Amino acid sequence: MVSRFPQYFGEINDLLESIEEIPNHFQTIISNAIAFLIAICFALGVVLAIIGAIQWATGWDERGGKKTVVKGIVLIGISLISGGGILAGYTFM
Numbered sequence: 001m002v003s004r005f006p007q008y009f010g011e012i013n014d015l016l017e018s019i020e021e022i023p024n025h026f027q028t029i030i031s032n033a034i035a036f037l038i039a040i041c042f043a044l045g046v047v048l049a050i051i052g053a054i055q056w057a058t059g060w061d062e063r064g065g066k067k068t069v070v071k072g073i074v075l076i077g078i079s080l081i082s083g084g085g086i087l088a089g090y091t092f093m
Contacts, residue, residue: 038079045075 052068055061 035083038082041075041082042079045072045077045079048072048075 049069049072052065052070052072055065056069057065
């Protein structure tokens with residue numbers, strides 16, 4: 001009589017290996033989420049800086065335009081200090 005247990009041990013080992021990989025998947029998800037937020041911060045900073053520069057240059061809202069440019073530059077600075085996101089060559093997985 002042939003025992004059926006050896007075939008189940010292979011399946012159990014595969015299951016245990018899959019369970020061991022779960023923390024790595026969480027780490028990948030969290031690092032991708034942080035990089036995405038940094039990229040969004042950079043993009044929002046660029047948009048704010050452009051809109052503020054247009055407001056300031058056209059004289060439509062000079063004081064508000066200056067404030068918007070400063071806000072955009074601060075967001076760009078925060079994103080660059082935080083790791084750069086897409087500027088550092090990071091690609092989303």
